[in-house]
Amino acid sequence: xxxxxxxxxxxxxxxxxxxxxxxxxxxxxxxRGLDAKIVRNGSRGMFWLEPMxxxxxxxxxxxxxxxxxxxxxxxxxxxxxxxxxxxxxLGKPEEIPFLAKQTRLTFARCGIIDPVSLExxxxxxxxxxxxxxxxxxxxxxxxxxxxxxLRGRGGAGFPTGIKWKxxxxxxxxxKYIVCNADEGDSGTFSDRMIMExxxxxxxxxMTIAGIATGATRGYVYLRSEYxxxxxxxxxxxxxxxxxxxxxxxxxxxxxxxxMEVRVGAxxxxxxxxxxxxxxxxxxxxQVRAKPxxxxxxxxxxxxxxxxxxxxLASVPIILDKGGAYYRDFGMGRSRxxxxxxxxxxxxxxxxxxxxFGMTLGELVxxxxxxxxxxxxxxAVQVGGPLGAYWPRDLFDTPFDYEAFAAKDGLIxxxxxxxxxDTVDLLKQARFAMEFCAVESCGKCTPCRIGSTxxxxxxxxxxxxxxxxxxIETVTDLCNTMKFGSLCxxxxxxxxxxxxxxxxxxxxxRPAPVREAAE
Ligand SMILES: Cc1cc2nc3c(=O)[nH]c(=O)nc-3n(C[C@H](O)[C@H](O)[C@H](O)COP(=O)(O)O)c2cc1C
Ligand code: SF4
Numbered sequence: 001x002x003x004x005x006x007x008x009x010x011x012x013x014x015x016x017x018x019x020x021x022x023x024x025x026x027x028x029x030x031x032r033g034l035d036a037k038i039v040r041n042g043s044r045g046m047f048w049l050e051p052m053x054x055x056x057x058x059x060x061x062x063x064x065x066x067x068x069x070x071x072x073x074x075x076x077x078x079x080x081x082x083x084x085x086x087x088x089x090l091g092k093p094e095e096i097p098f099l100a101k102q103t104r105l106t107f108a109r110c111g112i113i114d115p116v117s118l119e120x121x122x123x124x125x126x127x128x129x130x131x132x133x134x135x136x137x138x139x140x141x142x143x144x145x146x147x148x149x150l151r152g153r154g155g156a157g158f159p160t161g162i163k164w165k166x167x168x169x170x171x172x173x174x175k176y177i178v179c180n181a182d183e184g185d186s187g188t189f190s191d192r193m194i195m196e197x198x199x200x201x202x203x204x205x206m207t208i209a210g211i212a213t214g215a216t217r218g219y220v221y222l223r224s225e226y227x228x229x230x231x232x233x234x235x236x237x238x239x240x241x242x243x244x245x246x247x248x249x250x251x252x253x254x255x256x257x258x259m260e261v262r263v264g265a266x267x268x269x270x271x272x273x274x275x276x277x278x279x280x281x282x283x284x285x286q287v288r289a290k291p292x293x294x295x296x297x298x299x300x301x302x303x304x305x306x307x308x309x310x311x312l313a314s315v316p317i318i319l320d321k322g323g324a325y326y327r328d329f330g331m332g333r334s335r336x337x338x339x340x341x342x343x344x345x346x347x348x349x350x351x352x353x354x355x356f357g358m359t360l361g362e363l364v365x366x367x368x369x370x371x372x373x374x375x376x377x378x379a380v381q382v383g384g385p386l387g388a389y390w391p392r393d394l395f396d397t398p399f400d401y402e403a404f405a406a407k408d409g410l411i412x413x414x415x416x417x418x419x420x421d422t423v424d425l426l427k428q429a430r431f432a433m434e435f436c437a438v439e440s441c442g443k444c445t446p447c448r449i450g451s452t453x454x455x456x457x458x459x460x461x462x463x464x465x466x467x468x469x470x471i472e473t474v475t476d477l478c479n480t481m482k483f484g485s486l487c488x489x490x491x492x493x494x495x496x497x498x499x500x501x502x503x504x505x506x507x508x509r510p511a512p513v514r515e516a517a518e
Contacts, residue, residue, distance in 0.1 A: 003036040003081050005029075006054040006061070008111070010043035010196045011228045012189070017069060018051035024072035025053070036081055042197015044111035045351030046098050054093060057083040063090040098348055098367065103329060105337045106314045107353045110197035116235045118243050121200040127245070129316030133208045134253050141212035142168050145315060147323030149335030153190075154180055154271075154308030155383070155412045155488070157334075157401045160315075163305060166295035167213040170303040175215035177206050178280065178299055178306045181222045181229070182264055182271035185384025187343040187415035191309035193351055194339075195229045198313075199236035200245075203259065205312035207250055208319055209305055210257040218259030219299070220309075221276050224266050233261055268385075268439040272487050273306045275441060286441045287487045308413070310339060329355035334400040342368045344380075344417035354399075361395030364418055375420035379504065381428075383412025385435050386492035388499035389425060408499060410492070425504035430458040432496035436489060447490025450481045454497065461508060471501065471508060 007013075007022045022038055029036045043050060052065035053075070062083035064075060071088060078086040090096060093111075104110075113120040121127070133141050146161025167175060179202065183191040195202060206218045222230060237259060240246045248256045262280055264270050270279045274288035277299050298304025314336065318326045326336045334356035340363060343349050347369035364370070364380055371377055379389045388409035390397070397403050404411050419428075433454035440447045454477050461470040478494035485491040501508055 001035070003034070004039050004056040005036055005081070006039050006041045006056075008043045008051060009040035009115075009228070009232075010050075011192060011226070012047050013043050013050040013052070014228065016047075016050045016066065020069040021051045021053065021067050021072060024069045025076075028072055028076045032076060034081060039114050041113065042110045042115050043193060044093055044099060045107070045193060046096065046348070047350045048348055049090065049096075052090070052093070053080075055080055055083055059083070060092055061094075063093040063096070064088040065090055098350065098352070101367065102353050103337050103355050104353050105317045105326070105329070106201070106310060107194065107198070107339060107351065108317070109201070110194060113198065115197055115199055115232055116239060118200060118236075118239050118245070121198070125320065126200055126316070127204060127251075129319030130204050130208055130245075130251065133211055133319045134251060134255070138168060138212050138214065141208060141319065144323045145212070145318060148318040148326040149323075149330070149333070150311065150314055150318065150326065151334070151401065152308055153310035153314070153338065153413065155185075155410070157411070160307060160311050163295060163307070164209065164213050166293070167215070167303045167305050170296055172214075172303045174217070174300075174302050175213055176299045176302055176304040177209045177213070177215045177218040177259070178276070178304055179206055179218065179220040179309055179312055180271060180273065180276060180306055181220050181226070181309050182276060183223055183226075183309070183413070184268040184271040185387075185413045185415050187381070187417040188341050188384060188413045189343075190339040190341055190351055190414070192226055192229055194309060194313050195226075196232050199233050200240065201313045201316055202233075202309055203236060203240050203246065205315040206259055207246065207257045208315050209307065209312060211250070211255045213303075213305055215303075215305065216256045216258070218257065219280060220259065220261045221270075221280055222261050222263050224263050230261060230263060237261070267441075268435075269441045269487075269489055272489065275487075276306065277304070287443055287489075289486065331355075331357040331398060331400050332402055334402070338399065338411070338414050340399065341415045342418070343415060345371045345373055345420050346418040347372050356400050357398050359395060360390060360397050360399065360416075361392075363399070363416060364395065368416075368418060371418060371420040373420050375422065377418055378421040378423055379419045379425065381417045381419070381496065382415070383410040383495075384415055385432060386410070386488060386495055387412050387415075388495045389428065389503060390499070391503040394503075408495065408502075410495065425500040425507040426458065426462060429497045429500040429508075430455060430462070432493055432500075433458060436493040439489060441489070444484070444486040444490060446481045446484035447486070447493075450477050450490065451493060453477060454481075454493075467509065474501070
């Protein structure tokens, strides 16, 4: 029997040399005349172990990592294809604590299957959600998603079922499903990982969304920095179309749905849903005033569902196992699981899917293992460049939309960036203002002008010029931006700035003043 050897083609693994490892493995298989095949899977999401090579044995899979090209011949000498002992052997991947502690619903297949094989997808539970959806009425599908409690994973946490119901209830000769794959937040990669590791789950989720709302056409708006996703997603879409999963009659049903990928041009603001629509229409990406909501007048003025990749990729499991099953995970109004991305200065960086409710401290200290430098963790930023900085005394906060909001923070797209005690929070606050100034679409004054003034004020503070006055001015500016901006770029930039100022005031005292105080 041909033995499968799994070597990821996920961008994270490729960046760490997976292509060369695969070439070396291919050579060894040829040289030794082995009956083995290399499958290019997605990543399991433990990036400190990449490239991680797995081999299928009679007792299940055995993993090795991190593997360098120079290790490959030695691994074959040690009997890799029977799961032989070696210094790089990690045992069964699912027993590695980082993976064993997770609840993988959305990422259940990621790293396990061949991402572009529809057959493998189906063998591992794929298409069950779509088949169940085809047995229901469109409204029945919407109700199942509403029942699950799923909230948008793109950042705003808006209930997905309510959004779908609005599009379902809006008449229109043409409706659209738009998938937001712009993934602009710092420290986030869950969209990329699922699209590279299990693209059919997104295609299935978008198709279900189309059937539920009456949309027959879908677009994935993909950030230009993801060329690897572009290739894999297109390959999967072609395979889905060839197999009748997409097209005029989805799996032989009365429903039509087809989709394509469009690539963005590198503007952070184009992740904002209305700027995204402008960009998709071929215009310069600028935020639109609401109303009208995209659900009423979205792409080309037609009723449109816009959802994040993870929101859509979570739908197949909901339709497979039922809304109540999904809803059973989580806490409060944050239901189900969330793929948390742990990055920055951290020992065990990667993707950790868990039910809502784990504390920030558990995620950073226990799961992440503290900093990579071995120095104490001083701060973490959660939710991308518009997210708050958290000090250690707030590490008992559970991962839950409402608990985070109560402490002036946000979950956003669930990226955690870890910093050790060498971080300068004044510098980070300045960076937030500068980021906003650079990325502002320019439509409204508080954001366009406020962010530039913010950089100037923080520079004066750094120089020690009238510090109390600068702190008062930056606080005032933040209030204006928070309440006067048209979208969350200007509106949320105050979160990193004010959290840094509130929780780390010592960094906002320029050197001469601090010395005087000491
Ligand atoms: C400046 C800005 C950037 C955003 N970037 C993204 C992004 O990269 N990906 C994303 O899914 N949502 C992003 N959003 C949120 C979207 O506007 C929107 O809420 C989301 O696509 C809705 O999908 P969901 O309900 O599934 O989360 C951004 C919002 C703002 C204000
Ligand atoms: S807040 Fe900034 S990005 Fe948003 S609409 Fe106003 S100028 Fe544009």
